[in-house]
Amino acid sequence: MTHAKKLVEDDRAALxxxxxxxxxxxxxxxxxxxxxxxxxxxEALMGKRQVFYSQPTWMYFPELPAIEFFERAEFPWLDAIEAASDEIRAELLRVLVADRDGLQPYIDFPPDMPLDQFRELNRSRSWSAYFLWNQGAVNAGHIARCPVTARVLEAAPLRPRIEARAPTAFFSILDANTRIPPHTGVTNTRLTVHLPLIVPPGCGFRVGATTREWLPGKAWVFDDTIEHEAWNSSGTALRVAA
Known part of the structure; x- marks a missing residue:
């Protein structure tokens, strides 16, 4: 086995x-x-980079590009969202003081459902969400507390309205020393936008073979049906993204 491994490594080095x-x-x-x-x-050819594919948990739509992080230039409308990040962050901070009861566990599976990698996070506020829209349902009370956030998101193009499906928009709050395990989203017919708002040291995000550092106020677009994970290793502070 050692000899065979060396032959492969030598062949790759020569190539x-x-x-x-x-x-x-x-x-x-x-x-x-x-x-x-x-x-x-x-990098993939030389074995330096693992190849990841779209693996939705529900519906796969054929022949759509499977791209980990999309090019920022393809989404010029993100400029308006990033420009409002200070106001969005201010609304979030007020929510964290005045309406913490409005936060709910992001993972909330019934007890008879297989939990797999989400066992530790199921029904835990270690990863919580403050929904403005949740699978098409409007949370009027939360939107009233976050009018700037709601207005900016309403102005974004291509925001579909599909009964019981879309849109979904929320603040994602990850406690200190918490890791969201590798997982994939439900369908590749959508893309996901993250806008980091509060980022203590020791936080990161991986999609497929690409890991990025969170930068407050700098949004990115990714395909969540490609395996991804996030972590907050700060030990003391919340990490929040919209």
Whole structure:
């Protein structure tokens, strides 16, 4: 087994050397973002990067692109959401003081349902949510407490209204020393937007093979049917994203 493993490693090293020599001129000529997908392909080919696929838990729609994080430039309307992040954060902070009873466990499975990786988080406020919309249902009381947040989200394009399905928008609160385990979303017919609001040190987010650091006020768009996880290892503070 050791001998076979060494042969594979030597073969990969030789292939890597050959490719690097051939690609040097191409990188110099094109480089940057235009070369990014080629580099990801090579990393997967060389065994340096694990390949992840869309794996929805409910409905898979064929032939949609499975992209971990989408390019920010494809969503220019995020500018308005990011510009309002200070006001959105202020509304959140008021909620955390005046309406903590409005927070609910994000994971709330019935006791007879298989819990799998969510056993520790089921019905726990370690990961809680403050919903403005939940699968199409409006929470008028919460929206009244967060009028700026609601107005900004209402102005965002392509926000579908599907009975008992969409939209869903909420503040996601992750306690200190809490980790959301790897999981996938229900369908690849939608994308998910995160806007970090409160980010203590020691927080992170992974989608597929890509890990990113949360930056307050900087949104990103990702496919949640690709395996993803989040963590707050700060030890002392909440991490909150909208």
């Amino acid at each position: 890597n050397g050959a490719l690097e020599g051939s690609l040097a001129a191409i990188r110099e000529r094109h480089g940057g973002e235009r070369q990014r997908r080629v580099e990801l392909c090579l």
